Amino acid sequence: MKELWGNLKFAWKYTKDQKANLIKYVIATIVSIGINLVLPILSARIITELTTNLSIQLVVIALIIFIVENLFNITRYFTDIYMQRVYRETFTKIQTELGSCILKLENKVLDENGTGVFIQRLTNDTSRLADIFNVLNIYLSNFITNVGIFIAVFLINKVVFLYLVVSISIMFWIERTRTKKTIAIDKVYRKKSEKVTGFVGEIVRGARDIKMLNSESSFINALNKKILDTNKTRYEFTEVRANYVLLGGFASDTSYFLLIVLLFMLMINDYLSIPMALVVYNYSTRLDGFIYWFGQLIEKVKDFNLSASRVFEIINGKKFKKESFGTMHLDKVNGDFEFKNVAFAYGKNKVLNDVSFKINANETVAFVGKSGSGKTTIFNLLCKMYDIDKGEILIDGINIKKLDRESIRGNITIISQNPYIFNLSIKENLKLVKEDLTNKEMIEACKVACLHDFIMSLPKKYDTLIGEGGVNLSGGQKQRLAIARALVQKTEIILFDEATSALDNETQESIQKAIENMKNEYTILIIAHRLSTIINCDRILLLDSGKIVAEGTHQKLLKKSKIYKNLYESEIKE
Numbered sequence: 001m002k003e004l005w006g007n008l009k010f011a012w013k014y015t016k017d018q019k020a021n022l023i024k025y026v027i028a029t030i031v032s033i034g035i036n037l038v039l040p041i042l043s044a045r046i047i048t049e050l051t052t053n054l055s056i057q058l059v060v061i062a063l064i065i066f067i068v069e070n071l072f073n074i075t076r077y078f079t080d081i082y083m084q085r086v087y088r089e090t091f092t093k094i095q096t097e098l099g100s101c102i103l104k105l106e107n108k109v110l111d112e113n114g115t116g117v118f119i120q121r122l123t124n125d126t127s128r129l130a131d132i133f134n135v136l137n138i139y140l141s142n143f144i145t146n147v148g149i150f151i152a153v154f155l156i157n158k159v160v161f162l163y164l165v166v167s168i169s170i171m172f173w174i175e176r177t178r179t180k181k182t183i184a185i186d187k188v189y190r191k192k193s194e195k196v197t198g199f200v201g202e203i204v205r206g207a208r209d210i211k212m213l214n215s216e217s218s219f220i221n222a223l224n225k226k227i228l229d230t231n232k233t234r235y236e237f238t239e240v241r242a243n244y245v246l247l248g249g250f251a252s253d254t255s256y257f258l259l260i261v262l263l264f265m266l267m268i269n270d271y272l273s274i275p276m277a278l279v280v281y282n283y284s285t286r287l288d289g290f291i292y293w294f295g296q297l298i299e300k301v302k303d304f305n306l307s308a309s310r311v312f313e314i315i316n317g318k319k320f321k322k323e324s325f326g327t328m329h330l331d332k333v334n335g336d337f338e339f340k341n342v343a344f345a346y347g348k349n350k351v352l353n354d355v356s357f358k359i360n361a362n363e364t365v366a367f368v369g370k371s372g373s374g375k376t377t378i379f380n381l382l383c384k385m386y387d388i389d390k391g392e393i394l395i396d397g398i399n400i401k402k403l404d405r406e407s408i409r410g411n412i413t414i415i416s417q418n419p420y421i422f423n424l425s426i427k428e429n430l431k432l433v434k435e436d437l438t439n440k441e442m443i444e445a446c447k448v449a450c451l452h453d454f455i456m457s458l459p460k461k462y463d464t465l466i467g468e469g470g471v472n473l474s475g476g477q478k479q480r481l482a483i484a485r486a487l488v489q490k491t492e493i494i495l496f497d498e499a500t501s502a503l504d505n506e507t508q509e510s511i512q513k514a515i516e517n518m519k520n521e522y523t524i525l526i527i528a529h530r531l532s533t534i535i536n537c538d539r540i541l542l543l544d545s546g547k548i549v550a551e552g553t554h555q556k557l558l559k560k561s562k563i564y565k566n567l568y569e570s571e572i573k574e
């Protein structure tokens, strides 16, 4: 109950501005419950009239029933409409907030949990959470109506009332056991289905590679195995549920049979008149719904609690930690920064160990080192994609822990090896980072990025569609478009992760030229996978075993660092 209350309070935050609709809903519900209680009395009157004196009164009562029934339908119409409004608005708000919270999570959290965890919570759980309003609408109002019926039976005959209390208690117990068991299975089911969703997402994203690897069948088999396992849990759920429904049905039928016997006994012993027995019977048949609605109510409330806790543990940031930023804001940075004795590990995998270096504004510096030596990690740490374990990272002399998100990410661009390009036109892709981008600025950026001539050779020029993930562009063209995107964004610091795949010479030259064009105006850091491309950098930092082991120009390093010399020579041999 405490959990339900807490979750309802949380959900209320998203429902607050729907107060007017909620009030209208409550009024419509109260009216509908009232009408629902009067109906059995009217029906009993009809039966009495039919069995005693056939008169015009019968028609009058029938007419009243007709009007009351229609009034009931109208109230239900309004309850449905108002509740839908509350449901939709709340659902949208929770889903939007959850989406924005997922984007604020620490990258470590995203790495550790598969995408399925978040997709399931964003779609399935938010919808089940907001469903509490539909539950209140259908289940709770039916439940309250049935409480009213109970009271009516109590007023008519205490023995029948007592009998109903006992039989209903037995049925309650059956329902409670059922929901306890099914909820436990449902928890397991949701975890498994998160995994299926995550895997399906990976298959869709990696479809090209899967085809290339000619491994469709092994992926489909793995998917099939996961789905079958999930289905097993679902079947278990259905089986337990079906068993209890069967048991509940038997208990309910037995209860009716015994009720008729009881009514018969009461009537022949003059404890109950025939019309009243009819009213009680009429009420009791509706009590079947009481068990059903109550069972459903418990199940739905538990379902709500489960979904709410899964959604809120992302929103409240307790289980899934959110990124933290400082409050200091820098509009534009100079572009110099420093790593001071930085140590960092991904979980237990220590990657950087006491790394220190300083980069001056507008310098072009390259990082070299064996694959896995931590070059990309340095880039990620600079953008505060992960929090460091020890030491300090300073931008313009200020610890990045003190800076707000915008000051860090708004001043740094990463051009990754395979930058993501959206399925929009070239122009729209560039406008994504600057809404008021002019044609002049766009062309200038593409010229610097050595992409303009290529774009002009396309049939629709800057309006050419690029395809999902930039499929219509080569690796080098994607990188140059990403360079243009960075230039449009005008960030002071550009981190460039050189493509590992061997680009053709012409493409390589174009990228080199693009970087050359930006030199001295931006602080540029390059992760170099081929030393030949960074010979002209102002400085080269050599990374080995989580430390910077040497630094200097290409010529200097060739002379003073054996590791660098070996790297260079092995590359030349290749």
Ligand code: ADP
Residues within 6 Å of the ligand: 111, 346, 349, 351, 369, 370, 371, 372, 373, 374, 375, 376, 377, 378
């Ligand atoms: P480089 O760019 O020099 O090739 P990285 O910085 O990408 O090296 O990786 C350094 C080490 O950190 C590697 O051992 C890699 O397996 C590990 N690593 C990289 N990214 C992650 C991550 N997101 N989670 C866990 N380990 C990672």
